[in-house]
Amino acid sequence: xxxxxxxxxxxxxxxxxxxxxDKSLLGKPVIIGGTSDRGVVxxxxxxxxQFGVHSAMPSRMAKQLCPHxxxxxxxxxxxxxxxxxxxxxxxxxxxVVEKASIDEHYLDVTGMDQYIKHSMxxxxxxxERITKETGLPIxxxxxxxxxxxxxxxxxxxxxxxxxxxxxxxxxxxxxxxIRKIPGIGDKTYxxxxxxxxxxxxxxxxxxxELMGRVLGESGQVLWKKANGIDxxxxxxxxxxKSMSTETTFDKDTTxxxxxxxxxxxxxxxxxxxxxxARKLTACVTLKLRYSDFQTHTFQSRIPYxxxxxxxxxxxxxxxxxxxxxxxLIRLIGVKFTNLVSGNHQVDMFDDSEGKxxxxxxxxxxxxRYGDKSIVRAAFIKPPDNExxxxxxxxx
Ligand SMILES: [Mg+2]
Numbered sequence: 265x266x267x268x269x270x271x272x273x274x275x276x277x278x279x280x281x282x283x284x285x286d287k288s289l290l291g292k293p294v295i296i297g298g299t300s301d302r303g304v305v306x307x308x309x310x311x312x313x314q315f316g317v318h319s320a321m322p323s324r325m326a327k328q329l330c331p332h333x334x335x336x337x338x339x340x341x342x343x344x345x346x347x348x349x350x351x352x353x354x355x356x357x358x359x360v361v362e363k364a365s366i367d368e369h370y371l372d373v374t375g376m377d378q379y380i381k382h383s384m385x386x387x388x389x390x391x392e393r394i395t396k397e398t399g400l401p402i403x404x405x406x407x408x409x410x411x412x413x414x415x416x417x418x419x420x421x422x423x424x425x426x427x428x429x430x431x432x433x434x435x436x437x438x439x440x441x442i443r444k445i446p447g448i449g450d451k452t453y454x455x456x457x458x459x460x461x462x463x464x465x466x467x468x469x470x471x472x473e474l475m476g477r478v479l480g481e482s483g484q485v486l487w488k489k490a491n492g493i494d495x496x497x498x499x500x501x502x503x504x505k506s507m508s509t510e511t512t513f514d515k516d517t518t519x520x521x522x523x524x525x526x527x528x529x530x531x532x533x534x535x536x537x538x539x540x541a542r543k544l545t546a547c548v549t550l551k552l553r554y555s556d557f558q559t560h561t562f563q564s565r566i567p568y569x570x571x572x573x574x575x576x577x578x579x580x581x582x583x584x585x586x587x588x589x590x591x592l593i594r595l596i597g598v599k600f601t602n603l604v605s606g607n608h609q610v611d612m613f614d615d616s617e618g619k620x621x622x623x624x625x626x627x628x629x630x631x632r633y634g635d636k637s638i639v640r641a642a643f644i645k646p647p648d649n650e651x652x653x654x655x656x657x658x659x
Contacts, residue, residue, distance in 0.1 A: 266430060268383045269498060270358075270371040271413035272391070272404040274350065275422040277367035278307035280400045281346050282336050293333040298323050306338050310422055320607070340567035344546060347568070349398055357390050362498045365605045366544070366568050370410055372498040384427050391425060407433065411494035414446050433492025438465035445489050452479060452486070464490045507534050507545075510597025510655055516555040520589050523596060524580065530598045531579050535572045536630055538600060539623070542607065544568040545600035548575060550582040553595035562586045568606060571623070575600070 274280065278296040283289045293312035297305040303323040315330035326333065347366045355361050360372035373383045387406055394402050405416025407428040415437065420426035428436045442448060442456055442464055455478070461467060467475065467490035475483035488494065509530045517523065527550075538545060546568050553559040562582045569575065579598055587593075 265375055267408050268373045269409050269413050270387050270404055270406050271417045272369045272402055273417045274367035275401040275403055276309055278338055278343055279309045281343055284399045293330050295326055295333045295335050296338045299335050299337050344567040353394050360498050360500045363604055370498045409494040410496055411489045412492050415444055437492055440464045505603045506599050506601045507537055508599035509534055512595045516592035516594045518589050518592055527579055531576045535575050538570045539627055543603045544570050544606040546602035548578050549599040551597035555592035555594050
């Protein structure tokens with residue numbers, strides 16, 4: 265059966281939420297992000313985009329481009345709640361749903377109805393329902409696969425919908441800039457532009473082998489996307505995906521400082537893995553197993569983040585609240601769940617560009633020299649730990 269895949273994406277999500285809270289922002293150039301001179305743009309309204317402002321740009325530059333823009337400090341807590349509301353509405357309506365990021369979902373509606381116009385009608389009504397119930401504008405694209413639908417959404421924005429009929433994927437993509445292909449990075453874009461490749465059509469006309477020779481494996485993936493080929497499935501259980509690590513002690517312990525140090529090290533490593541995978545988490549779990557083999561887990565929902573200092577505070581808070589130091593501990597573990605794709609800096613409204621740069625620099629060193637090359641001053645693994653068994657896992 266022919267696949268019917270929907271991509272839904274909330275329009276300038278953070279800005280739309282702020283407009284719900286303050287109607288006077290509607291229709292104005294609004295920038296969400298660091299309000300200090302060293303801050304970074306996390307999101308901006310369409311009115312601000314017309315001045316060349318875009319996310320991840322230093323706020324200083326955004327101010328120069330659009331001096332009359334209204335700057336709003338972001339609030340990830342509220343955005344996470346709205347995001348959960350939208351996810352709940354979509355989950356209730358569609359059979360297979362993947363939450364791809366805080367404001368994006370993929371739906372597999374294959375076979376829901378015999379005719380394509382029915383899946384369009386279904387998605388149209390779902391879009392209206394989301395806007396009616398949450399007040400947030402949302403756009404979608406509908407086609408035979410994720411890549412084409414995502415590009416269709418971007419062409420439909422803002423507050424629009426676009427359907428690409430089966431067999432019309434290539435002509436739809438052909439006139440678009442290669443910039444519009446999801447996942448094309450600055451480097452690849454520059455390289456292809458230097459080769460004189462500007463429109464998707466040019467890639468469509470190149471042999472796949474040539475793209476492979478120029479860009480390796482990623483060139484072949486890019487060629488397939490440019491030709492509207494993408495067999496990747498909608499992954500229904502993405503929210504159950506997790507990253508976790510745990511340590512079983514060689515000798516049970518009540519040493520609170522040792523336990524805290526280990527937690528700090530675990531959060532550091534997992535948060536790094538999270539950023540490396542370009543993910544954010546919305547739930548942290550602490551696991552404790554006592555010497556009598558009783559195991560307890562303690563969970564806390566948090567706004568989407570990948571920042572060490574935010575995650576660490578939560579994990580240590582769970583530990584403080586739930587561990588009474590008289591009981592011997594046999595195993596300790598940390599798990600991040602409710603993972604979605606997302607750029608680390610979107611949750612760092614309060615933080616300076618300097619702090620974001622520090623994170624990026626630390627992560628670069630770790631990527632180059634290994635996980636253990638940078639550790640917090642508080643976390644220096646005691647030598648008596650060496651026989652403890654630590655296991656990290658991704659699911
Ligand atoms: Mg969006």
